[in-house]
Every structure is written in structure tokens, then in C-alpha cells.
Amino acid sequence: MADDRLRMQDPRHQYPQPPFPAQPQPVPGLAREMDPKPDHGETSYQGSGKLRGRKALISGGDSGIGRAAAIAFAREGADVAISYLLEEQPDADEVIALIEAEGRKAVALPGDLTDETHARRVVQNAADQLGGLDVLVINAGHQQAFESLDKITTEDFDETLKTNLYALFWMAQEGAKLLPPGGSIITTASIQAYEPSTAIMHYAMTKAGIVAFTKALATELISKGIRANAVAPGPFWTVLQPSGGQLPEKVKSFGGDSKFGRPGQPVEIAPVYVLLASQEGSYITGEVFGVTGGEGIA
Numbered sequence: 001m002a003d004d005r006l007r008m009q010d011p012r013h014q015y016p017q018p019p020f021p022a023q024p025q026p027v028p029g030l031a032r033e034m035d036p037k038p039d040h041g042e043t044s045y046q047g048s049g050k051l052r053g054r055k056a057l058i059s060g061g062d063s064g065i066g067r068a069a070a071i072a073f074a075r076e077g078a079d080v081a082i083s084y085l086l087e088e089q090p091d092a093d094e095v096i097a098l099i100e101a102e103g104r105k106a107v108a109l110p111g112d113l114t115d116e117t118h119a120r121r122v123v124q125n126a127a128d129q130l131g132g133l134d135v136l137v138i139n140a141g142h143q144q145a146f147e148s149l150d151k152i153t154t155e156d157f158d159e160t161l162k163t164n165l166y167a168l169f170w171m172a173q174e175g176a177k178l179l180p181p182g183g184s185i186i187t188t189a190s191i192q193a194y195e196p197s198t199a200i201m202h203y204a205m206t207k208a209g210i211v212a213f214t215k216a217l218a219t220e221l222i223s224k225g226i227r228a229n230a231v232a233p234g235p236f237w238t239v240l241q242p243s244g245g246q247l248p249e250k251v252k253s254f255g256g257d258s259k260f261g262r263p264g265q266p267v268e269i270a271p272v273y274v275l276l277a278s279q280e281g282s283y284i285t286g287e288v289f290g291v292t293g294g295e296g297i298a
């Protein structure tokens with residue numbers, strides 16, 4: 001309940017704690033099949049007009065952190081385009097309905113962002129269909145865990161770099177051409193940029209790359225009045241994890257070794273995306289915002 005989420009309470013006990021049931025799904029997975037269901041803010045995020053009239057594109061907006069940002073942006077008054085993979089249409093349909101329920105325009109842009117033509121077109125299509133683009137959230141990500149270094153395949157290494165770095169680079173290039181002064185680009189990095197885990201070391205490598213790229217992007221784009229920042233999540237309860245992002249055993253205890261004893265829920269990171277997108281964040285650029293459950297980033 002909306003009221004309940006904002007009621008003052010001990011945050012350690014606000015959301016489900018492990019153990020979680022085993023729930024493997026093929027990549028990219030569907031949020032709607034998770035147990036317990038993540039809280040993306042469907043009934044709990046309250047807006048207050050912070051993005052009234054803005055036009056935003058969120059990659060990976062069908063599920064997880066991107067879905068939480070999409071719901072929050074719509075509740076704050078923005079029209080929202082989401083990009084996602086075709087297999088994720090059932091999740092995307094739910095998000096489109098939630099955006100439209102706020103009386104905002106929703107645009108669905110399915111397709112594979114590892115294809116350069118598609119990645120570039122998605123940004124242009126969002127701007128065409130929304131009538132401009134003010135906020136670009138480059139959030140889509142690929143993460144697959146392996147037992148050890150020698151087990152990481154070249155195929156997955158390639159998929160990880162293509163999704164997390166190439167697609168991000170292509171989308172940022174297109175966004176930089178389109179965004180007006182006051183516009184905002186937000187990337188999703190990870191605590192993995194600072195505290196890499198061996199099982200996902202190639203993923204961690206891309207997240208460190210996102211931090212470096214976003215800082216340089218911010219330096220260049222402020223000359224056009226555009227801000228760019230990265231968000232660095234810790235463990236969040238999203239379908240990225242049971243669809244191969246963690247080794248299956250680890251899903252059952254996911255987030256249990258954080259200071260909170262639980263993973264974050266996507267709605268708990270949405271306010272940071274809203275701040276960075278909105279004019280309230282007018283002096284914030286080139287920053288990395290950790291939302292890690294107390295682990296910190298350095």
C-alpha cells in the first residue's frame with residue numbers, strides 16, 4: 001500500500017528477506033513469474049509532478065529497476081517510452097498499462113539493442129513518437145554468472161559487452177544529438193564496478209566501463225546544458241538474478257549478506273532516477289549514486 005511504504009519504519013524489515021524459493025528462468029526472464037513478486041511501485045509509488053510534461057526513454061523498462069523508473073516517471077507526470085526484448089512483451093504490456101493509467105503517453109519499443117541499427121533507431125523512434133526527448137535512461141543490461149574464470153564463454157563475454165557497453169554507447173551518441181538543454185542522461189552501473197564478484201567478472205568490467213564513460217559524457221554534455229549521471233545499485237530483487245545473473249543456489253540467499261539482510265526492491269531505487277531526471281537535480285552531473293544497502297561505493 002502506498003501509505004504503508006512511506007510510513008516511518010525499520011527499513012531492514014520493510015520487504016522480504018531470504019531464503020527465497022529456487023526459481024530458475026531462461027534469460028531474459030519475466031518479472032511477473034518471480035516469487036515473491038518484486039515491488040516496482042505498482043501500488044506503492046506516489047508522484048508529485050516532478051517530471052510534468054517531460055518525455056523519457058528507458059531501456060529495459062519492462063521489468064526490474066527500469067520498470068520502477070518507468071512507473072515513477074509516469075506518476076511524476078512524464079510520457080514514457082520503454083525498450084525491451086520481444087520475449088518480454090508480457091512484462092512490457094503491464095508497464096504500458098500502468099503508464100497509460102496515469103493519463104500519460106506510453107510507447108513500446110521492442111527489439112535487440114545489441115544490433116547497432118536498432119539501438120540507434122530506438123532513441124530516434126522514442127523522440128518521434130513522444131514528440132521530443134528530455135530524459136534518456138540507459139538501463140538495459142545482461143548478466144550471467146559462471147563457476148569460475150575458465151568457464152566464461154566468449155559468446156557470453158560478447159553478449160555482455162554488446163548489451164552493457166556497445167548499446168549504451170550507441171544510445172548515448174543518439175541521445176546527445178537530441179536532448180535539449182535541461183535534458184538528462186542516466187546510466188545504470190553497479191556496485192560491481194567497485195566490488196567485483198568472481199562469478200560475474202566480465203559483467204563487472206562493463207559496469208566499471210559505464211562509470212568511466214558516464215563521467216566523460218557528463219563533462220562533454222554540460223557544454224550543451226545536458227547532465228549525465230550513473231546509478232550504482234547493490235543487490236536488487238529483479239528477474240536478472242534468477243534468469244542466470246546468479247548461480248542458482250545464490251538466488252535463494254540473494255541479498256542476505258547485505259547489511260539489511262535482504263535485497264532492495266526496485267521501488268526503493270526509483271526516487272534516485274526521478275531526482276537525476278528532474279530539474280531538482282540541476283547541479284548534479286558526472287556523479288555516481290550508490291543505492292547499495294549500506295555497502296557504499298568508492
Ligand code: NAD
Pocket residue numbers: 028031059060061062063064065066083084085088111112113114139140141142143163188189190191232233234235236237238239240241
Ligand atoms: P531486468 O532483467 O529486470 O532488466 C534488464 C533489462 O535489460 C531487461 O528487462 C531487458 O529488457 C533489457 N535487455 C537485456 N538485454 C537486452 C538486449 N539485448 N536488447 C534489449 N534489451 C535488453 O534486471 P534489472 O536488475 O532491473 O537490470 C537493470 C539494470 O540494473 C541492468 O543494467 C543491471 O546490470 C543493473 N543492475 C542490477 C542489479 C540488481 O541487483 N538487480 C545490481 C546492479 C546493477
Ligand code: MG
Pocket residue numbers: 028029030031060062063064084088091239
Ligand atoms: Mg525484463
